[in-house]
Amino acid sequence: MNQYRVLIVDDSPTMRRLIRSILERDSRILVVAEAGTAREARDAVNTYKPDVISLDVEMPNMSGLEFLERLMRHRPMPVVMVSTLTKKGSAIAVEALSLGAIECIEKPRLGQQRDTFSKLADSIVLAAQARVGVRPSRQLTPAGSQLRNFKRICLLGGSTGAVDALERVLLRFPENCPPTLVTQHMPEPFLVSFATRLNHVVAPRVSLAEDGQKLLPGNIMIAPGGDFHLNVSTKPEFHVTLLKGPPVSGHRPSVDSMMLSAVHAAPQIVAGILTGMGSDGAEGMRELRANGAKTLGQSKETCVVFGMPKVAGQLGGIEKWVDIDKFGDEMLDLAEVPVRAAAI
Template sequence: MKQSRVLIVDDSPTMRRLIRSILEKDPRITVVAEAGTAREARDAVNTYKPDVISLDVEMPNMSGLEFLERLMRHRPMPVVMVSTLTKRGSSIAVDALALGAIECIEKPRLGQQEDSFSNLADAIVLASQARVGGRVVRAVAPVLNHPRRFKRICLLGGSTGAVDALEQILLRFPENCPPTLITQHMPEPFLVSFAARLNQLVLPKVSLAQEGQTLSPGHVLIAPGGEFHLNLTSNKALTVSLFKGPPVSGHRPSVDSMMLSATEFAPRIVAGILTGMGRDGAEGMQKLRENGAKTLGQSRETCVVFGMPKVAGQLGGVEKWVDIANFGDEMLALAETPVRGGAI
């Protein structure tokens, strides 16, 4: 197996040594260079051509986020953010993911040392397998002179790389968008910041889902994570059920859990599976399509990791493949199509 070539970028020599010592214990990884500033990092990228960068947020002259943005614009490549500022729930962590970082790992505090860095090597290897494209110039959601009548509900599921994908989709949604449920693989505190970021960025209202909440036009609900899956149920009106249970398809919250719960409402559903590793959501997409839902898969060319969509397609769960730039518009068009037995 080819080793992942890593560039470590951190302004602290002590932290660079610690990260190097951890990564060099893993036979899947080789450290090719270190850098203490953005300028050194730029030169090292050109000289050593690493597969992955381990990048700190705090650096002199130019922050890690500024460097990340420039890197993704001019020479996109996989990046794992490693910093005290990327602690769970930090809006900076979500900003980094939105800019294209594959993962955010928190630096160990004093006394923790290597124990809390146990997932760093796995994150580096995962990142090295990701496909990272250039930054996309995004269009804001169109301002419409007439209201659109949506007849269906939208479901979206994603993992690695889907923070940016979901932003691009929701930026196309108007204020009166279809009722929308999202399950995104992300630690619970990150999801709080992610929902808040989206709510500021897009026209519809975005929030974490609450137990018993009724689905309504213009409102996007995100699985809150933690111990719960986000499911769809009916109590006269379609409502949210936060199901406390073990991981489904290896994840909690699970895309499969959400989509499988919606199969009885399949003729009223438009479902989309986005970039991510693994197979979560594949079975749910298959069952939804079998029962009359409209289903979309993010195209291989625009996925960071073509895993979840690929398996969904192999099971027959994808009716149409769509580039991420057109995904939102495609979902909205399908949500306007007639529904047998009545609309939402």
């Protein structure tokens, strides 16, 4: 059986031993090296050519985040952050995901090893299978900032790798962007930090969606997660409905739940499905397209995990495949196209 080659990077010898002991219990994993500094990690990457890296944030001379940024620029590969600073909901965890990390796992505190490291091996194996390519530099100012007359609503869904993808899409949105709803697979605390981060880096207003909130131009609303799905309602006008219920397509918040809730208004929808594992969103994209929506899928070449878009395409839900750095512009152009149904 093929084994995934892992490099453990942590300045604590004790923590390196603990991580190694956990990973070596899994027959799918081969720990090929350890490193205590960014310099040692760089040399180990060149020497041992790991499939995936376990990376700490706090290290001497160069932080894990700085090393991650340089790694993704010069020799991109799957990385799982393992740190006391990447606890659920932390801004550092969201920044690491934005820089290209596949997953963030909190280091165990006294008596917590079983809880926080219970999925470490599985996370390493899943990360090792991700497609991580050279990351083109971002355009930090939105394109098309001139006043545009948008006539459709945008829906976006994603999972693994989509933190960076969503930022790249939404950086292209002008201040008066179409009303936009986003469902991203994340635990509730992460979504709070994610919305805060996006609100500081993109031109439109970004917030967690609230029940009854009107869908207005210039607003991007993110599913708050927890017990709720983010859905679209149209009576008496377009607004958000937070639906409390069980997972849909294995997730809560669910991309399928959001997409399917908008099928009755499909001609007024532009829907996009981004990188992610599994099939959530595929059924919703199929139904939206079949009922007159414009639908886009992130291209295989630019996906970290070509799972959700792939299944959506197999079901017939993708009208056009688009590279991630052209995705935002494509959505905006389609959102400007007049529809036969009443405009929003």
